[in-house]
Amino acid sequence: MDVYGSLINRLLLMHIADGIIDLRISIAANVVSVALIYVAGRKVAPDEIPKMGVTGAALFVASLVHIPFAGTSIHPGLLGIAGIILGKRAFPVIFTLLLFQSLVFQHGGLLSVGVNSLNMGAGAFVAWLIWRQRFIPEYLRAALAGFIGIMVPALLMAVEFHLSDYGRGIFYLLSVYVVAAALEGFLTLFVVKFFRKTKPGILSRTWKSHDD
């Protein structure tokens, strides 16, 4: 893939490396992340564990499929889909995925795994909350989940950069994310449509009924 595209993806995927933001924020985020792993991982049934691991791997691989866009290509974040499929279990999966990426590919950082997980985990969590609002039409819910799944982490990242003395300029860059988030919204909508047609069980609220 072209370097220009890689840089844009890097910017959009929000992998903060070590040393970029304030050390205190990184440490605090790690502490909160560990607490959230225990909360989100409570009462995990044994059959959920392989699904979490395998879905995490699929999430990573699917996010590597690059979509040609405006002369370059964009890797989707798939946080909305993570929220829809994994629900509250998305956080431990995202944390593990980011830890894996930082160790194996040096994407992001070891110390900033916590802050990256909180950003992306919050995106997936809010997407899940939106997905649960049954009074909204399903495809609109899906598109919103995809859109919010990108915007929430982008906003959190801007706040973290601001707290690390980067100034307010970072908030102006949020406008870049709106385009990516809109694309992600459409993508999530089409993925949900595909699931609804081929394997609706994957969209159900409990994992027990997914093996239909």
Next chain:
Amino acid sequence: MKHSFIDRYSDLDSPVHRIDSRVKLLLVFLAIITVVSEPQARLFPFAFYGGLILVLILMSRLPLVFVLKRFMLLSPFILLAALFYPVSLLISKEAQLASIRDEPFRVALSIFCKAGLSILLLIWLISTEKFHNLLIGMRKLRMPRLIGIISALMYRYIFIFGDEALKTTRARESRTPGKLKMNKVKVYSNQMAMIFLRSWERSVMIYQSMLSRGFSGELPAMQRMAINRNDMLFFVSFVLGLLAIRFFVDPLVTGF
């Protein structure tokens, strides 16, 4: 398809390769904290940290070209993040162009050094230890059990699904040759959904085979780990080196 690039150099034989994975993990974690905790705009200590990491790499007998290539591949990203600092200040008009040249650029360079050294440490870590051993090490260091199991599964299946992604890409390209005229996002979304579906179905089979092998929520480690005197010596000397740089390299004395 082979994905040997991860454990490519972890089979080398060197004193560093023989060190317990827990010691290396702790060392890298402490080193990153020390490097990142350096005050902004202090540049001179980074040369010393770089020297210390170079010693580690040389001791590990890792090819320098490999490390440099890997670093160069990642450096544009951290450069971009570092340049965020002066750019963000300029956009928000919290600094004038004239003043941007001095202090903010110094801070940006400091950010680049911190991120760059952290990446070098991670390259060193993954090149001197098998990922599987790192997972066992992390579990011994009290990493949450759930994360340990998910990591082990992820490591096993990420490359299988990588091949799956290549297959679905080939299928998509064969069905839509040339430039896509139809709804581009929909075509790509369907491909991603297909990867998810296949993984989902496979996870059910994986669980059944795990159950048949007696899986009860824990992946047992066959390997016994032990920290010996050499490991401790290596750890203590490296930590002392880090502390010496952190607290005794005075930028005022050196003039930087």
